[in-house]
Amino acid sequence: MSGMSIAGAHVAATSSALSPIALFLQADIVVKSVMIGLLLASIWTWAIIFSSGLKMGRTLKASKAFEAEFWKSEDIDKVYDGPGRQDTPSAKLFTAGVGEWRRSVRITPVDREGTRARLATAMSAATSAEIDKLSDRLNVLATIGSVAPFVGLFGTVWGIMRSFTDIAASQNTSLGVVAPGIAEALFATAIGLFAAIPAVIAYNRLLHRVGQIENQLHRFGDSLHLTLSRELERVK
Amino acid sequence: MERAEKAGLGVAFVGHVVLLAIMSLNLMSARPKPPLADAMDVMLVDKVALQSSSPEKAVEPPQQMEAPDVGKPEEATPPPEPTPAPTPPKPEPKPVATPKPAPKPAKPTPAPPKAEAAKPAPEKPAAKAKPKATNLGDDFLKGIPASKSPGKGAVARAAVISPIQANGLAALIASQVKPCYTVPTGGAGATSIVTQVRLRLKPDGGIAVTPEVTANAGVNDSNAAYLRQMNEAAVRALQRCAPYKLPPELYEGGWEDIKFNFRPNQMN
Numbered sequence: 001m002s003g004m005s006i007a008g009a010h011v012a013a014t015s016s017a018l019s020p021i022a023l024f025l026q027a028d029i030v031v032k033s034v035m036i037g038l039l040l041a042s043i044w045t046w047a048i049i050f051s052s053g054l055k056m057g058r059t060l061k062a063s064k065a066f067e068a069e070f071w072k073s074e075d076i077d078k079v080y081d082g083p084g085r086q087d088t089p090s091a092k093l094f095t096a097g098v099g100e101w102r103r104s105v106r107i108t109p110v111d112r113e114g115t116r117a118r119l120a121t122a123m124s125a126a127t128s129a130e131i132d133k134l135s136d137r138l139n140v141l142a143t144i145g146s147v148a149p150f151v152g153l154f155g156t157v158w159g160i161m162r163s164f165t166d167i168a169a170s171q172n173t174s175l176g177v178v179a180p181g182i183a184e185a186l187f188a189t190a191i192g193l194f195a196a197i198p199a200v201i202a203y204n205r206l207l208h209r210v211g212q213i214e215n216q217l218h219r220f221g222d223s224l225h226l227t228l229s230r231e232l233e234r235v236k
Numbered sequence: 237m238e239r240a241e242k243a244g245l246g247v248a249f250v251g252h253v254v255l256l257a258i259m260s261l262n263l264m265s266a267r268p269k270p271p272l273a274d275a276m277d278v279m280l281v282d283k284v285a286l287q288s289s290s291p292e293k294a295v296e297p298p299q300q301m302e303a304p305d306v307g308k309p310e311e312a313t314p315p316p317e318p319t320p321a322p323t324p325p326k327p328e329p330k331p332v333a334t335p336k337p338a339p340k341p342a343k344p345t346p347a348p349p350k351a352e353a354a355k356p357a358p359e360k361p362a363a364k365a366k367p368k369a370t371n372l373g374d375d376f377l378k379g380i381p382a383s384k385s386p387g388k389g390a391v392a393r394a395a396v397i398s399p400i401q402a403n404g405l406a407a408l409i410a411s412q413v414k415p416c417y418t419v420p421t422g423g424a425g426a427t428s429i430v431t432q433v434r435l436r437l438k439p440d441g442g443i444a445v446t447p448e449v450t451a452n453a454g455v456n457d458s459n460a461a462y463l464r465q466m467n468e469a470a471v472r473a474l475q476r477c478a479p480y481k482l483p484p485e486l487y488e489g490g491w492e493d494i495k496f497n498f499r500p501n502q503m504n
Contacts, residue, residue, distance in 0.1 A: 019259065019260045020256060020259050020260055021256070021260050039252065042248075042252060043245070043248045043249050043252050044245075044248070045248075046244070046247070046248030046251060046252070047241060047244040047245035047246075047247070047248040047249075048241075048244065049244070049248075050243070050244030050247050050248060051238070051240040051241040051243065051244030051245075052244075054240055054243075054244070055240050137241075
């Protein structure tokens with residue numbers, strides 16, 4: 001009646017066990033699979049971020065170099081046989097345009113209007129093929145960015161459900177019983193956000209760069225079209 | 237899968253492993269651990285103080301003030317200062333000279349301590365008023381009572397016992413009543429009836445007046461039928477276990493007349 005002791009010892013003791021691996025090992029099988037899935041999604045996201053980022057940077061630089069070389073050179077045929085073989089979007093666009101021009105010019109009499117239309121079609125087709133190739137993996141980023149939080153939330157809800165069941169089973173509502181379950185459940189949401197946030201940021205950034213490359217390709221294609229149609233006037 | 241993608245996958249995988257390792261290897265737990273909460277004592281007090289009281293009830297009256305009342309400044313200041321100045325040298329050697337030679341020859345060593353320890357100087361010479369070597373007036377001893385007060389207590393005496401101690405008393409009584417109490421057979425909820433009993437005790441702990449029931453708590457429809465039975469059992473137990481061993485210094489104003497809440501729930 002006179003004195004009781006309230007000890008905070010066991011509550012503090014659990015806080016040391018909150019390392020990620022411990023949390024993962026404590027978790028339920030469903031939460032575990034959610035965590036593994038989200039971790040793989042995160043790895044995949046970063047793989048795409050690294051590879052696409054590198055690829056786009058390299059592509060942009062190579063395309064610019066090719067364009068500079070093209071405008072410097074006197075002879076289109078020389079460019080076509082030399083640097084035109086490169087695997088850059090600008091070179092592909094150039095090859096498509098010049099190849100179509102050569103094929104159209106071979107037919108006599110030359111149909112100038114038809115050739116211009118075919119040149120435009122060939123070059124825009126090459127452009128969109130290149131853009132498709134560049135933005136191939138971006139849909140994965142978009143999916144991970146929008147779905148990962150929900151998957152993590154599912155893991156959290158499941159884990160919290162389980163810890164409530166534990167409370168009911170042990171008839172004990174002390175923090176020591178509830179805390180580990182809720183911590184491990186929240187860890188699932190944390191991983192979900194950990195995967196989703198970089199994915200969304202990278203998606204927006206890479207989309208912006210794809211747009212940049214596309215605009216540049218269009219500009220190059222337009223000037224190439226102008227040059228080729230001017231050349232077409234000289235063909236007899 | 238292209239080569240760039242393979243490289244990216246490798247970099248991402250290594251990065252995740254490194255991150256996981258960093259998080260696991262004590263970078264997370266490196267933050268200072270919160271200090272363990274000290275276990276604290278919780279006291280369940282069912283009484284609330286409406287009056288302030290000293291925490292401990294002093295048995296003795298407080299010590300009396302010893303500082304003398306200084307007389308009116310008009311009397312004290314003007315005459316003593318000029319007149320004593322020339323006179324002191326004369327009387328002083330006399331008292332000093334006379335007592336010293338007398339005790340010295342009689343007992344060489346024990347005499348001086350006695351003369352010093354007794355220290356009759358302030359009382360006797362002051363009464364004679366001959367050697368006025370100090371500024372102390374004739375009313376110097378006015379504040380000191382003739383008979384020494386027995387009071388030694390440093391704390392002021394409280395009129396009322398503090399609720400904490402009253403609660404402690406209740407706990408003491410409860411622990412002593414416990415063996416004498418047998419739970420009467422009653423329906424469910426009968427033991428939740430709390431009986432407040434007014435106990436008037438003699439200083440030796442015995443019952444002075446038959447305990448009377450002053451109030452009840454915890455009575456509801458289901459256990460109202462057992463009210464009388466429970467009250468009687470409580471009174472009976474209290475009578476049977478007398479005399480009680482309680483701290484005597486808390487008798488007066490404390491357990492000489494105390495209201496004790498008898499809780500059958502806590503008597504098992």
